[in-house]
Amino acid sequence: MYRISAISGLFLLSASLFGQGGSLGAFTNSGDVGNPAIKGAAEFNPTSGEYKITGAGANMWAKQDQFQYVWREMQGNFAVSATVRFVGTGADHRKAGIVVRQSLDADATYADVVMHGNGMPGLQWRSRQGEDTNTFDPPFEGPGTFKIKLVRNGVKVYLYTAREGAELKEIAHTEVSFRNPVLVGIGVCSHQADAATTAIFSNVSVEALETPPPPPAKK
Amino acid sequence: MKGATEFDAAGKQYKVTGSGTDIWARADQFHYLWREMSGNFSVTVGAKFLTEGIGHRKAVVMLRQSLDTDSPFVHLAIHGDGTPAIQFRNSKGDTTNTVDFPVEGPGTWKLKLVRQGTTITVWIAKNGGPLRELGHTIYQIGNPLLVGLGVSSHSQQAVNTVLFSDVVIEPLPAAQAR
Numbered sequence A: 001m002y003r004i005s006a007i008s009g010l011f012l013l014s015a016s017l018f019g020q021g022g023s024l025g026a027f028t029n030s031g032d033v034g035n036p037a038i039k040g041a042a043e044f045n046p047t048s049g050e051y052k053i054t055g056a057g058a059n060m061w062a063k064q065d066q067f068q069y070v071w072r073e074m075q076g077n078f079a080v081s082a083t084v085r086f087v088g089t090g091a092d093h094r095k096a097g098i099v100v101r102q103s104l105d106a107d108a109t110y111a112d113v114v115m116h117g118n119g120m121p122g123l124q125w126r127s128r129q130g131e132d133t134n135t136f137d138p139p140f141e142g143p144g145t146f147k148i149k150l151v152r153n154g155v156k157v158y159l160y161t162a163r164e165g166a167e168l169k170e171i172a173h174t175e176v177s178f179r180n181p182v183l184v185g186i187g188v189c190s191h192q193a194d195a196a197t198t199a200i201f202s203n204v205s206v207e208a209l210e211t212p213p214p215p216p217a218k219k
Numbered sequence B: 001m002k003g004a005t006e007f008d009a010a011g012k013q014y015k016v017t018g019s020g021t022d023i024w025a026r027a028d029q030f031h032y033l034w035r036e037m038s039g040n041f042s043v044t045v046g047a048k049f050l051t052e053g054i055g056h057r058k059a060v061v062m063l064r065q066s067l068d069t070d071s072p073f074v075h076l077a078i079h080g081d082g083t084p085a086i087q088f089r090n091s092k093g094d095t096t097n098t099v100d101f102p103v104e105g106p107g108t109w110k111l112k113l114v115r116q117g118t119t120i121t122v123w124i125a126k127n128g129g130p131l132r133e134l135g136h137t138i139y140q141i142g143n144p145l146l147v148g149l150g151v152s153s154h155s156q157q158a159v160n161t162v163l164f165s166d167v168v169i170e171p172l173p174a175a176q177a178r
Helices: A009-015
Strands: A029-033 A041-045 A050-057 A067-074 A078-087 A095-101 A110-116 A121-126 A134-137 A146-153 A156-163 A169-175 A182-189 A192-208 B004-008 B013-020 B031-037 B040-049 B058-064 B073-079 B084-089 B097-100 B109-116 B119-126 B132-138 B145-152 B155-172
Touching: A029 A050, A041 A067, A067 A095, A067 A192, A078 A095, A078 A182, A095 A146, A110 A146, A110 A156, A121 A156, A121 A169, A134 A169, A169 B132, A182 A192, B004 B031, B013 B031, B031 B058, B031 B155, B040 B058, B040 B145, B058 B109, B073 B109, B073 B119, B084 B119, B084 B132, B109 B155, B145 B155
Parallel strands: A050 A182, B013 B145
Antiparallel strands: A029 A067, A041 A050, A050 A067, A050 A192, A067 A182, A078 A146, A078 A192, A095 A110, A095 A182, A110 A121, A121 A134, A134 B132, A146 A156, A156 A169, A169 B097, B004 B013, B013 B155, B031 B145, B040 B109, B040 B155, B058 B073, B058 B145, B073 B084, B084 B097, B109 B119, B119 B132
């Protein structure tokens, strides 16, 4: 099982604005990032292991993010995987994915592995707080149910994806420098300020990976 | 160390020899062969390393704002060890972003980069196989820009030579709004 590291005073201050009641499975907290006009919600069903996440928000893009986030704090290297599908219709570029953030600030440094509503996977990142988002999108075929996986290994952040039933495949990795601890979670954004969208995450796994010790100090 | 370019008009091939620490972080060192272009276009080229060297030596198809060492750029790179990558510097003096694909091992490559508005899409083929789309990124770069081929040895102490063949640069119609 996981051990959650001591929560800092600053984190408590942020967390007090966010829901902390009830069990969120592999995660500890949920709430909206970036104050979207329509409030989101997150439910975890311990029997099925499914998370039903409803999120609104203009986008997670450019210099500001708005989305519903379910997260926990982690250190070091880790792998997060999930099966994700959207419920109902929505914007082509609505997003459901695995999100690593430095903080809950709307313009925080982040990296994510997302599935868009039209079936386009994305590896997206903001290298430093307040900067524009960068993106890489591999070729895609159309909507469906997908397996997605994000691996953090030092500064490297890997995108894996596959259609449900196919073998998860490494697509690419980028490099993003985070300080420890980071927030690790799953999130949903409708890509529309005036509508929410819902996605179901199942088979969610959060695994700490071996983290090599830091290199010895240079003489 | 100095680089050089030789053009073989009969074979329509360029031998580009480049040195330099890298095309990375906030400053680039490499040999560049370029022309000015505006608007949308496609660049397709064969690329083969003719010399051994460091695994991360690079042969690239590049779009570059200027010849400044810290200029904004986006490129499709094939590394000597067969790692394809899309790399870019968003603004002058900024650090370089990378998207690295799984290592494919050394080979003979075909590289294709298409600019359609802010969408940069890349393809690759190995050893005569079909071109495979790797994906796209979104990249803002003003017109005109410098389109070209580059080589960096990833070492101040080395030079590497890459044979670029079958170079095709085609203008494309304006992209539809995204």
